[in-house]
Amino acid sequence: MAPINILPFERPIYELEQQLEILENQPDPTPGTKDAIRNMRVEIARMKREIFENLDPAEVCLVSRHGNRPQTLDYLELVFDEFVELHGDKAFGDDRAIVTGFAKLDDHKVLLVGQQKGRTLKERNQCYYGCAHPEGYRKALSKMQLAAKFQVPIICLIDTPGAYPGVDAEERGISYNIALNLREMSMLNTPIVCVVIGEGGSGGALGIGIGDHIAVLQFAYYSVISPEGCAGILWKGVEHKDKAAKALRFTAPDLAQLGVIDEVISEPLGGAHRDHRAMATMLRGSLNAALKELYTIPKDELLNRRYEKFRRFGVFEEGGDPAAA
Template identity: 40%
Template sequence: MPSLENRQFIELEKPIKELVDELKDFRQRAEKNSKVDYTVTIDQLEKSIVEKREDITKELTSWQKVQLSRHPDRPYTLKYIDKMCTNFVEIFGDRGVKDDKAMVGGFAQLEGETVMLIGQQKGINTKMRQLRNFGMANPEGYRKALRLMKLAEKFNKPVITLIDTPGAYPGLEAEERGQGEAIARNIYEMMRLKVPVICVVIGEGASGGALGIGVGDKVLMLENTWYTVISPESCSSILWRSWEKKEIAAEQLKLTPDHMHKFGLVDGIVPEPAGGAHWDYDLAAQLLKKELVPLLQELKAIDPETRIKNRIERYSKMGFWDEI
């Protein structure tokens, strides 16, 4: 993870940045002047930074959670795989068009259990963001994901998907190659997979881009993430013809983990380190791993036909409406 000196800060974290700048200043003074002991001051500032991280994330608005989910230092799919698993073997290509860099996946070992891990991957810098298409997969990305799921099914290995996308790529070429069909096919096939499937929203969970790898026996959300049909900015631009109402849109969309759990759309909320997952990659991965391991054992104990039946019933019952 980035060192304290190299961290990026969003508007929400301005009070933390002020403390970090002060800490940098005292560390530089300590290096230049060994005659003065700054140890107590430095220790107090480090403690204050941790306390401020906790304070800031105690009561977040929906829009603030959206901002945290997009934090430039936040860990992405490959980082979680690296920190949670061993012996990861990435598999490439959809056997049809090309290898979509926005979608990654492969076999790995999670606590000695071989699993198939699949997820959207964003870039850590400008060059990588362009290579990964900002985590927005093309049809071949979803077809690659489906190929990997079918491979896992063939060898009777559980599937874990990590969702982090602002949406499926909306370009003309994606539509020409069947973006809608690819996502619909994934939803259909994931319903019928004979192996356990766990889906986790680790960042942004937007629209069909998330649903394309989002159908499972259990669905979890990390504490500072969101999951809904449209981004707050796009919702604001449609309803108010402006992005200025994005904070209101975020509240009205009920997109936070608390809302999703209350509606019965997700099964659990995974806690994050104080201040968000971007502050401690190791701890963030361990907290997620702690949830995944027992869930896998629980799902493995259920026979495949029952799992499929439960999965279909689960999604059939989602939503509520009134007839008038």
């Protein structure tokens, strides 16, 4: 039986895989059947590569939101060891949209900060679909400051459509708390690695996204606004979301070309939602390499580089005098 969460462009892949499963389950396959199985496996791999190498930005957005895509808690199980969760902001409550705690990444002791959307309806309601409240950002910052005190590196896994947009979040100072995180993270005297593992939406992502090494998974996106939100503002209709997605240039290759991120982390053939373990292995390798490099940089230089990294965003050179053209 095919999975429920099938994206439109994935359907030919699943149809072929169903045919392959029927052939593989035959009790006494003939030599011809064995040849057909081999050829079909090759064709499935070719089809995956062709489809996923040619996704447009709107399709990348769909992959980043896939219901089976690995989330922070999945990576906690597959990448990290000895996780000790830290709860609460010491002011209001414990926001389940952001998970924080100390963990081990191979030989490294790290503080993990990650946004969690949830899988079941109950989990999603508890996590507000990954949209954190002010207390979530306060929790994240207080734990990051604790890590900096003991010179423990910080890893942030970003996966949110944006901060919680409700009245209660506004009343409790969501904008202030995100802005505070931006300022304080820029001055934390310890290495910070940020990885967008799914959606990287607006200030909700930036609230834990100020770091020394910024990476984005191959089929994740990192943007000031969702394509639906952009289409609603600029073209007054969500039906223009594909046009907005292209204009925003929020895919990992675009971001790397623009100098917004430092690394594009490849995903398994067919996307991370098809193979959690393979994706976890790739993420582990990227995190280890980033931390190894950041450990070699003196702390003063580390802070200066971090500051200059974000100061460069939006810098442009003007051409000649337009009147002379």
